[in-house]
Amino acid sequence: MPIVFLSPSTQEFNQYAIEGNEEQYMNLLADKMEPYLRASGIQYVRNDPERQAIGAINDSNAGNYDVHLALHTNAGPENLKGKLRGIDIYYAPISQAGQRLATIIANNLKSIYPLPDKSRVLPTDFLGEVLRTKAVAVLAEIGYHDNIEDVTWLRDNLDKIAANLVRSLCDYLGIPFVEPNPVMRGIVVTDYNSGLNIRRSTSVSSEIVGFIPNGSEIEIYGKEGDWYAVGYDGVNGYAYSQFIDLS
Numbered sequence: 001m002p003i004v005f006l007s008p009s010t011q012e013f014n015q016y017a018i019e020g021n022e023e024q025y026m027n028l029l030a031d032k033m034e035p036y037l038r039a040s041g042i043q044y045v046r047n048d049p050e051r052q053a054i055g056a057i058n059d060s061n062a063g064n065y066d067v068h069l070a071l072h073t074n075a076g077p078e079n080l081k082g083k084l085r086g087i088d089i090y091y092a093p094i095s096q097a098g099q100r101l102a103t104i105i106a107n108n109l110k111s112i113y114p115l116p117d118k119s120r121v122l123p124t125d126f127l128g129e130v131l132r133t134k135a136v137a138v139l140a141e142i143g144y145h146d147n148i149e150d151v152t153w154l155r156d157n158l159d160k161i162a163a164n165l166v167r168s169l170c171d172y173l174g175i176p177f178v179e180p181n182p183v184m185r186g187i188v189v190t191d192y193n194s195g196l197n198i199r200r201s202t203s204v205s206s207e208i209v210g211f212i213p214n215g216s217e218i219e220i221y222g223k224e225g226d227w228y229a230v231g232y233d234g235v236n237g238y239a240y241s242q243f244i245d246l247s
Contacts, residue, residue, distance in 0.1 A: 002041070002066050002067075002200070003042070003043040003063075003065050003066055004043070004066060004068075004069055005044075005045050005047070005059070005060040005063065005068045005133075006033065006037075006045065006069055007046075007068065007069065007070040007129060008030040008046070008047065008071040009022045009027075009070075009072045010049045010051075010052050011023055011072075012024065014075065014145055016151045017082060017150075018151050018152060018155070021145075022072065022145055025073070025151075025158075026071040028158055029071055029142075029158055029162055030046060030071060032159050032161075032162035033165060035180035036166035036178075037166055038180065038221040038222075039178040039181070039222030039229045040175060040176065040177050040178045040222070041178070041200070041229050041236050042169060042173070043236050045063065045065075047060075053128060056129060057128055057133055060133045061132075061135075067135055067173075068133040068137035069137075069138060069165070069169070070127075070137070070138070070140065072141050072142070073141060073143055073145040073151075074141040075146045076144060076146060081146050082148065084146075085115055085143065085144055085147050086118035087106065087109055087113055087118065087120070087140070087142055087143060088120060088122050088140075088141040089119075089138055089140050090102065090122050090123070090127055090139040090140075091121065091122075091123060091124070091137070091138050092124070092131050092137065093124075093125065095136060095137075097136045098136050098137055098138055099121065101168070101172045102121045102122075104171050104172050105165065106119045106120055108164050109165075113143075114149075142154060175200065175201045175202075176201065178224045178229050179222060180221055181220070181221065181222050181223065183219055183221060185219060185220065186220050186228070186246050187215065187217055187244070188215065188216050188218060188239075189243060189244070190214050190243045195213040195216075196214075196239050196240065196244070197210070197211055197212075198210035198212060198230060198232065198238065198239050199237055199239070200238070202226075210233070210237060212233075212239065218232045218239070227241060228240075228241045230244075
């Protein structure tokens with residue numbers, strides 16, 4: 001199943017132009033992303049804010065992740081403090097997959113950022129979370145936290161930005177983006193009394209990533225056509241809705 005290492009900033013010392021700080025807001029953004037990730041059948045692990053960037057790199061490399069996504073905001077040099085705006089999505093120059101993911105993210109963010117021509121993709125030769133992770137990695141600088149217009153936009157659009165980022169992950173992973181419902185519960189009931197497969201995507205030919213025994217209770221996060229986005233025993237994915245009774 002797709003699995004993402006989600007790494008919001010640990011830099012609480014970067015104060016925002018209006019209120020709060022970078023660590024606070026990037027964790028709020030990650031919180032907002034979680035329902036969209038679950039609804040779209042994407043597993044995720046969050047970084048430990050106490051372990052800083054090097055800890056996030058080590059923890060990411062200790063697992064097998066499809067994507068490492070670092071969430072940050074930017075700041076201008078002292079002589080341009082508060083004057084710069086824009087979104088920069090960084091990737092490793094040697095990673096074609098990283099460049100493709102960065103391009104998808106930057107292009108999708110153009111649809112909600114007030115200055116779409118300033119949402120851009122950049123290679124990096126100095127950002128460790130991009131260069132030193134074994135997973136396909138990007139670092140998203142989502143606006144300038146020393147600019148009042150940018151942080152106001154960020155604060156007022158956290159849910160839209162979260163949905164947009166997860167849509168980009170779905171585009172990259174080749175799976176449907178599913179809007180989350182309030183979490184429901186269901187019971188698996190199959191005609192053949194064995195159980196129900198959890199699949200990577202909404203197709204009977206899609207990879208099987210888990211199995212739900214008959215009679216088991218599951219969580220339901222969203223619906224795409226005839227399929228539910230479900231969670232069972234630590235596995236997220238899609239299950240055919242015909243064999244699930246809502247409780």
